[in-house]
Amino acid sequence: MxxxxxxxxxxxxxxxxxxxxxxxxxxxxxxxxxxxxxxxxxxxxxxxxxxxxxxxxxxxxxxxxxxxxxxxxxxxxxxxxxxxxxxxxxxxxxxxxxxxVIENIVIDGVPAGGEDDFSVLRHEGVKPEFEFAPRDHLEIGELLGAIDMTRGAKVSGARFSFLRGIGAQLELAIMQLGLNKAISNGFVMLTPPTLVKPEVMRGTGFLGEHADEVYHLPADDLFLTGTSEVALAGYHADEIIDVDSPLRYVGWSTCYRREAGSAGKDTRGIIRTHQFNKVEMFVYANPAEADAEHERLLAWQEEMMAALGLHYRVIDTAAGDLGSSAARKFDIEAWIPTQDAYRELTSTSNCTTYQARRLSVRARGEDGKAAPVATLNGTIATTRWIVAVLETHQQADGSVLVPEALRPYLGGQEVLQPKE
Missing domain, CATH: 1.10.287.40 (Serine-tRNA synthetase, tRNA binding domain)
Structure with missing residues (x-):
């Protein structure tokens, strides 16, 4: 609060x-x-x-x-x-x-308004152009034997899928690349629980107006997390910690979202599913250093976009489109050729002291008094990134060029070939 x-x-x-x-x-x-x-x-x-x-x-x-x-x-x-x-x-x-019910105080400079009122900060990378009619990620995924939506729906219902063969390997490669990027920048890896108590879910601000997006297990009064941000924010709850240097954690977890408010949106393919995997950076920092740390998180995300050879833009999200805990949020939206549009792949939020105050995570100042720390988060890899990789690097015969940064994680493969 x-x-x-x-x-x-x-x-x-x-x-x-x-x-x-x-x-x-x-x-x-x-x-x-x-x-x-x-x-x-x-x-x-x-x-x-x-x-x-x-x-x-x-x-x-x-x-x-x-x-x-x-x-x-x-x-x-x-x-x-x-x-x-x-x-x-x-x-x-x-x-x-x-x-x-009062949401976090937005930082000066954040644009006012709703979902469409963001500010574009910059465009990066080369927008892909094709001399053939490009296929969408699902058609490519089916040609490669990489995505199976039909059996996902048979087993679990709408908005579930199987990643299979090279699709599952590609997801793992992207996740490992993101994980190694975070670890090389001082993050400690955690494998967090994906079921959390109500007080932790509430403390991070996920039981507000979007509570209907969260899966709840009433018999146990536990919630399935839609991001490992939740568990990582609760990691130091009710503790006094040292943030003379930022405490950086990176969580790898499966995530779950009901997507109750997105009926009819992105129903084709794996852009918006109920279950996906994600590598999430989370930082506890001195509030005075939070803005600088936010820029660092964004820079690491942009390094991932560049490594995957994606064209993207960075936006400063409008105040009305922020989550209740975020005081500022930068989104990175990759160009999706078949949609002729930019789509969000990742975001990073500065939550200032809002979450820490609710979860009682504090640090001692020079006067010896304990005060709330700042918390920040940012995704550095997720299943959705497969969409942009397949569509951006597709070739006329249905094959896909593998970005050089991913090749070591795919046994050196340079091209993903369609199945016979």
């Missing part, structure tokens, strides 16, 4: 952030009022408790005649203290309910 002191001192700044996201600024007024009510309830409780302690001490000093009246007064105060404590607890709960 946001910094309570910021809410008290600069409510107008918080309102502007909410408005940029397209949210109701009245939520800020409600949170300010709830904070005031909480403090007043707590002050009333503490005042009554102090009076109760004073009168309790007076009983020992009172005469025999005075004692019954004092005992009665103390008993009455005891009842009032219990009621005041309950009221303070209720006010505290009401405040946290009010403040939790």
């Amino acid at each position: 946001i910094d309570v002191q910021l809410l008290r001192d600069q409510p107008d700044l918080v309102k502007r952030s909410q408005e940029a996201r397209g949210n109701d600024p009245a939520t800020v007024d409600a949170a300010v009022a709830a904070d005031l009510a909480r403090r007043e309830a707590l002050q009333h409780f503490e005042s009554l408790r102090a009076e109760q302690k004073t009168k309790s001490k007076d009983i020992g000093k009172a005469s025999k005649e005075e004692r019954p009246a004092l005992l009665a007064a103390v008993q009455e105060l005891s009842n009032q203290v219990k009621e005041a404590q309950a009221a303070a607890n209720d006010a505290d709960e009401a405040f946290y309910e009010a403040v939790r």
